[in-house]
Amino acid sequence: MSSSEFESIFEHAAALVRIRCKGFHGVETVLAALNSRVVSGHSDPRIHRELFFEPWIDSQQLGVPQDTAEEVARELHQLSVLTVWTRLRCTEVPFDEDGTITETNSAEELERVRSIPCPHCGTFHDIVPSLVETLYAPNFPMSDQVAPFTAGRLRLGLAKPVAQADRSDPNTLRCISIIRDSSVRDEPFAVLLTRALATNTKVEHVPAPHQAWMAAWMGPIVITLGFLVLIGPIVNFAGQAAGWVCAALVILVIFLVIRGDTQVKLAPSAASRSLTRSGIMGTLLLLTAGTTGLQVSLSKGEGVAISLLESHSLILPIKLEYGGTNYWLVGLGVGLFFLTAVFVLVYDKRIGWFGS
Ligand SMILES: [Zn+2]
Numbered sequence: 629m630s631s632s633e634f635e636s637i638f639e640h641a642a643a644l645v646r647i648r649c650k651g652f653h654g655v656e657t658v659l660a661a662l663n664s665r666v667v668s669g670h671s672d673p674r675i676h677r678e679l680f681f682e683p684w685i686d687s688q689q690l691g692v693p694q695d696t697a698e699e700v701a702r703e704l705h706q707l708s709v710l711t712v713w714t715r716l717r718c719t720e721v722p723f724d725e726d727g728t729i730t731e732t733n734s735a736e737e738l739e740r741v742r743s744i745p746c747p748h749c750g751t752f753h754d755i756v757p758s759l760v761e762t763l764y765a766p767n768f769p770m771s772d773q774v775a776p777f778t779a780g781r782l783r784l785g786l787a788k789p790v791a792q793a794d795r796s797d798p799n800t801l802r803c804i805s806i807i808r809d810s811s812v813r814d815e816p817f818a819v820l821l822t823r824a825l826a827t828n829t830k831v832e833h834v835p836a837p838h839q840a841w842m843a844a845w846m847g848p849i850v851i852t853l854g855f856l857v858l859i860g861p862i863v864n865f866a867g868q869a870a871g872w873v874c875a876a877l878v879i880l881v882i883f884l885v886i887r888g889d890t891q892v893k894l895a896p897s898a899a900s901r902s903l904t905r906s907g908i909m910g911t912l913l914l915l916t917a918g919t920t921g922l923q924v925s926l927s928k929g930e931g932v933a934i935s936l937l938e939s940h941s942l943i944l945p946i947k948l949e950y951g952g953t954n955y956w957l958v959g960l961g962v963g964l965f966f967l968t969a970v971f972v973l974v975y976d977k978r979i980g981w982f983g984s
Contacts (some may be wrong), residue, residue, distance in 0.1 A: 653696060659700060662700070666679065683701050706781055708830060713732065713733045733765070734828070740756065767831045783893055803821055848882055855878050859874065875912055903968070
């Protein structure tokens with residue numbers, strides 16, 4: 629893989645982070661600082677020290693909030709273009725001398741170093757936050773093979789772990805936020821560090837934002853369009869009840885897919901979430917009502933009876949009827965579908981998904 633290919637993968641990842649980190653101050657500054665490391669042509673941070681990125685130190689040098697540096701680096705690492713490194717230092721060596729025991733981005737290497745005595749003082753050190761630094765560096769591919777992109781990388785969770793009284797040092801919090809699993813917060817620091825290093829992978833082909841957007845919406849689009857086409861024939865050949873059973877199933881599937889997958893990856897606002905969901909579900913309901921010819925009308929005689937107690941029942945003055953196709957409802961459903969689609973397109977364009 630050429631270095632320009634890695635630069636283009638980094639550009640895609642940076643574009644995704646720009647959308648994600650809209651509310652953070654100084655995102656561009658951090659991205660530019662990391663980009664200068666990526667285009668430097670050097671690959672080994674143990675030789676070229678300037679490749680290392682330590683959010684706490686770099687944010688001070690760049691004049692940006694530490695939260696911005698932490699979150700941008702965390703997300704770029706999750707997108708596979710950065711790796712996490714750790715530097716272990718012997719506590720017996722004075723601070724003005726080089727007491728480095730190891731610098732590694734491999735969990736196995738860390739385990740190996742822990743099993744042998746310290747090269748400086750000959751003892752075994754406990755892995756504690758005061759002995760350790762955690763840093764990031766570009767994930768230069770060591771071979772020509774770049775793994776295909778894993779869509780799950782677009783899922784974000786646990787932006788910033790809440791500092792607890794006894795666990796507020798930046799290395800611990802950084803490891804917890806990298807592991808993205810709040811159940812690990814009570815584990816010993818050595819376990820956290822090993823698990824954070826174990827999240828390092830080969831670099832993957834990160835897609836441009838518009839490709840990631842398309843992939844996230846593909847499922848709901850196929851299901852909804854398939855339903856639009858098939859509901860007519862289903863009602864025609866299998867009957868109205870079958871139409872409603874299909875609609876209920878499709879609504880459940882769409883609800884789960886949009887809520888649990890599409891929107892977690894694209895992470896829009898709460899307002900956009902509820903509008904999109906109600907728009908698509910309203911579409912499916914209107915279409916099913918229209919094709920099955922469901923009619924609700926005011927009734928003078930027999931109405932819909934809802935039994936409340938043994939001998940009492942509530943009679944609503946409405947009547948439910950199935951009839952021929954109701955083209956008004958079908959038209960309303962198709963209209964609502966297009967309105968929802970326009971809303972999603974405009975909203976997601978505004979937050980940058982079609983930028984680059
Ligand atoms: Zn030592």
